[in-house]
Amino acid sequence: MQDEEFMNKLILKFYSSNTAVSCVGSCLHVLEVYRKSLLPDIPSRRQQRKRHWHRRPHYEDGDDIIRSAMELNEAGIRFKKSKTISLKDITFRGGILKLPVIIIDDATESMFLNLVAFEHLHVGLGNEISSYILFMDNIIDNEKDVALLHSKGIIQNALESDKAVANMFNSLSKDITLDPNNNLYEVRKMVNRYCKKPWNEWRANLIHTYFTxxxxxxxxxxxxxxxxxxxxxxxxxxxxxxxx
Incomplete structure (x- = not known):
């Protein structure tokens, strides 16, 4: 156990991760250590997974498609930072979409590509990283969406431009297919349901037009x-x- 903790500490230090070693546990691969550091457990979310474990989601028309960040903002949805750094900590409640803070630099693209490949090659591991990338690709169409998320403190951009970040997420999702059992299905469903209500869009237009x-x-x-x-x-x- 001491040897595992020591190795995990060295790996996370190499990746410049601030996650506690005790939250990682036993791992069989370097990528698994880093993946677990990006997906620390959330107590409330763990109970929610147990409660809906045997319920298979049913997609309605448009539930698998979510608007871009700018369109969601025009529909009255506000963006805020999540309380944790876990990439699973994406929630929607009361017109507020909370997303974890992510730092985008030159190593982010290769890191995500390796993690997606690691998830696809290990059956039963989970698809949280792939689901996160696909979700971010849905809400990021161009540099305006990146600029909006950056203004809310969700994206910290260390690349040369916001357009480079948009291109990165758009290219990462090309080989990722939507899993009907992914952990972000309920979030997509609630966001789309909120956007379909005309009153929310009317109220947002009123605020953007007269109260800014x-x-x-x-x-x-x-x-x-x-x-x-x-x-x-x-x-x-x-x-x-x-x-x-």
Whole structure:
């Protein structure tokens, strides 16, 4: 046990990972050590997996497709950082999509390619890394999506441009197929259900149009005030005629 912990510590130090060695456990491969460091267990999520273990998800029309980050933002969805660094810690609740922070540098692409190959070659290991890459590819279409996630502190870009990050995720997902039992199915389903409600998009358009600029807010208040005065004057005129 001491030898395993010592080796895991050396491997994670080589990868510049801050994950505690005790969270990794016994591993048979260097990639498995690093993979476990990216996917530390989340207690609440572990109970959720047990509860839905025998339930096979059923895809409805469009549930396997999710909009880009900019489109989700226009639909009223806000982006925030997750509380953990686990790539499994992607949640959606109350119009807020939480994503773990990820640092993108020159080694990220080769690292993800190796991890995806490792998952595909080991049956029963899981597909969390592949599901994460496919999810990120869905919400990242171009550099504008990367810029939005960067402004929220979710993506820390060490490459030359936001377009390079978008191209990286788009190329990584080419050989990845959607698994109907992946751990992000429920998140996709809830996001799509939220986007299909017209009120959420109307509210988002109202906020983007009138509540991002203080002068626009003042103009809106002035219009509402004038409209209220017009209604009051009309009611007063009707009451005057009725009394006469």
């Amino acid at each position: 600029n203080p002068w626009a807010i003042l103009s809106l208040i002035g219009v509402i005030f004038l409209f209220a005065l017009t209604i009051a004057q009309t009611v007063y005129s009707i009451l005057s005629v009725y009394n006469n």
